[in-house]
Amino acid sequence: MNPSNSLTLRPFKLSDADDILEYFSDDQVTKFLYMETITTKDEALAYITNVCMPLPYMSICINDRSIGGVSFNHEGHKAEIGYCLARKYWGQGIATQALKMAVKMVLKDFPEIVRLQALTDVENIGSQRVLEKAGFKNEGLLRKYTFIKGSIVDVFIYSFLYTDVTKA
Template structure:
């Protein structure tokens, strides 16, 4: 569906269930996410089936499978939660641990943002991350997001209260030009 120099962002396929289960089962990947490790293959199959059936133009979550073009390898995902007004969305992402640190997540997020702003005409995209997840916060900032706030002890997850960082990106800031005027 979307391509970059090194990646293809596409709809999930049944064959992606094994790799989805593998990277979601990594304790370091699951640490700041809503799921627990291990992430069983049957659960991954159900998730892939649900993600493949979603419509990226309709409100709700749509997950792009991130594929490394050179290896035709599924290495992660980028999720978009389109708001009911179809002018705003929330974004999230996950990358297999062995693929982190090579700029793939930033490249994938930027491709999705480009599509959301240029093709779907969104006004704003937001993101949240656990305040301890410094790599995620840095990724958002590299992609152009502005830190807009801190919600102290906001989320109860995995037996503890966590602080959440809030980020936002406007179309005008992404392109550097006010395209609405």
């Protein structure tokens, strides 16, 4: 069975703590994220309570089991979108499909948003591919733009406009 056939997005639940601990304890998953690696179930529960539940943050699920997440921060006519996925699901098109689903959901639920944007570390080739396959356009390099894991890094900025929706 193709795992993407049962792919859904839903709000995070406290019962996702074990799944979150599984993928956010993987240094490869958190390498390019602003957050630190999660090492205990209590940290996973705190992350769900303090980050996932207050923000528009959806769990990427296969058969209702959390395998990653998609978040967005909404400000006026634009929103920044981010995502992560458990490493064992990398390279299967799941992140691309989840991102496309999230884009459609955000544009439907927030009609005032005309621009979605994403930042990705210049070394995160996999994320760049996901964004491009989901219809995002690379708008350029932001040099020494943000801190990740204590280092200031260059990032690419990608955008998806509401007029691009037929491509998603």
